[in-house]
Amino acid sequence: MKDRTLVQIALYAAIIAVLGLLPRFDIPLAGGVPITAQSMGIMLAGVMLGAWRGALAVTLFLFVVALGAPLLAGGRGGLGVFFGPSVGFLLGYPVAAFAAGLIMQRFRNQPVLPVALIAAVIGGIVVLYPLGIIGMSTLGSLSPLDAAKACLIFIPGDTIKAVLVALVAQTVARGYPEALISRGA
Amino acid sequence: MISLYLAERTWLHGVPAGWKLLALALISLAVTPFDSLPLMAGLVAATLALYASLGRAAFAQVALLRPMWPLFAILIALHWWNGDILLGLVVSLRIVAMILIANAVTMTTRMDAMMDVIEPALRPLGWFGIPPRSVALAVAMMIRFVPLLFALWEALNESWRARTGKRGGWRLLAPFCIQTLRLSHHTAEALAARGGVFRGERR
Numbered sequence: 001m002k003d004r005t006l007v008q009i010a011l012y013a014a015i016i017a018v019l020g021l022l023p024r025f026d027i028p029l030a031g032g033v034p035i036t037a038q039s040m041g042i043m044l045a046g047v048m049l050g051a052w053r054g055a056l057a058v059t060l061f062l063f064v065v066a067l068g069a070p071l072l073a074g075g076r077g078g079l080g081v082f083f084g085p086s087v088g089f090l091l092g093y094p095v096a097a098f099a100a101g102l103i104m105q106r107f108r109n110q111p112v113l114p115v116a117l118i119a120a121v122i123g124g125i126v127v128l129y130p131l132g133i134i135g136m137s138t139l140g141s142l143s144p145l146d147a148a149k150a151c152l153i154f155i156p157g158d159t160i161k162a163v164l165v166a167l168v169a170q171t172v173a174r175g176y177p178e179a180l181i182s183r184g185a
Numbered sequence: 186m187i188s189l190y191l192a193e194r195t196w197l198h199g200v201p202a203g204w205k206l207l208a209l210a211l212i213s214l215a216v217t218p219f220d221s222l223p224l225m226a227g228l229v230a231a232t233l234a235l236y237a238s239l240g241r242a243a244f245a246q247v248a249l250l251r252p253m254w255p256l257f258a259i260l261i262a263l264h265w266w267n268g269d270i271l272l273g274l275v276v277s278l279r280i281v282a283m284i285l286i287a288n289a290v291t292m293t294t295r296m297d298a299m300m301d302v303i304e305p306a307l308r309p310l311g312w313f314g315i316p317p318r319s320v321a322l323a324v325a326m327m328i329r330f331v332p333l334l335f336a337l338w339e340a341l342n343e344s345w346r347a348r349t350g351k352r353g354g355w356r357l358l359a360p361f362c363i364q365t366l367r368l369s370h371h372t373a374e375a376l377a378a379r380g381g382v383f384r385g386e387r388r
Contacts, residue, residue, distance in 0.1 A: 006376075011365055011368070011372075013323075060323050063324065068188070068189055069296065070188065070189050079288065080284040080287040080291065084280060085280060139280060140260050140276050141220075142263055150259050150260070179366040
């Protein structure tokens with residue numbers, strides 16, 4: 001690992017925090033599992049940094065939240081959030097970023113927009129939701145099907161976010177290709 | 186940055202962080218297998234008594250649960266639908282108690298004290314070529330980046346507003362990513378100029 005890698009990881013962990021705290025992006029539809037720009041930050045970390053760096057950036061973010069920083073959307077944080085029903089989503093975040101990053105790296109020679117969209121959807125929905133649902137069904141003593149019902153309302157919002165992430169990735173790839181680290185050599 | 190930490194010292198501040206974390210882990214393991222309503226109601230009552238003993242500022246943090254009410258409503262409704270509303274109540278009370286107990290640890294433990302407790306657990310990272318002190322540095326860098334990035338976002342937002350009269354919203358994300366990466370290059374150069382992180386370990 002190089003110094004620059006460490007800085008990039010810290011940078012994206014901070015970006016995830018900032019996206020969660022920006023008032024403009026704070027759309028609290030229903031409590032507990034907030035849908036805000038924060039989950040966009042998770043997708044962005046994977047899409048921009050690639051698998052390992054993305055997953056480490058998200059892990060660093062969660063680590064600082066666990067240490068006591070109120071950096072989760074809506075100013076939540078501390079150890080309490082890891083005992084709430086959305087813990088499956090929280091712990092699934094690094095896995096989601098890893099999956100998104102892996103897809104970006106695998107298809108680095110394909111056009112950015114479709115690959116980033118697929119990466120964001122697979123990471124942020126296909127991989128993340130089963131983990132979130134497992135967490136919710138365990139903590140809430142629900143059958144996985146019931147837990148899934150409680151989570152489904154968030155999927156439309158997350159789909160919109162995946163589209164935005166893909167648009168952002170494409171704009172970045174045009175304006176400053178170097179910033180799309182997942183596509184670098 | 187707003188903090189969950191209580192500035193006013195309470196008796197729980199005096200308990201070493203390691204003991205508090207151990208107690209939290211033991212409580213969470215102990216309450217998981219029991220689905221008894223009186224027991225969980227008792228646990229919540231005991232937790233509220235703990236908060237009361239920590240003073241008014243601590244008790245005010247019970248309000249942290251407020252954004253979670255819709256979720257508890259959904260949880261209880263789903264159990265009610267399945268014909269076991271009692272289980273729904275038990276589960277909700279257990280989650281409330283555990284969130285509050287875990288938050289009590291966060292409220293009364295400084296971030297650096299928490300970091301010191303966790304540090305021995307990070308030592309195995311050294312085997313994978315990640316020096317434990319790089320974790321501490323990454324944490325410090327991230328916390329320092331947050332206000333910087335806020336300022337950067339505000340600057341982008343202002344120039345967008347000057348041009349369009351509207352707020353930028355998500356359109357700022359691409360320039361934000363590009364600008365922040367520039368910032369990270371400067372930081373990495375500054376870090377390297379001061380001897381770097383990973384070279385220092387070899388010695």
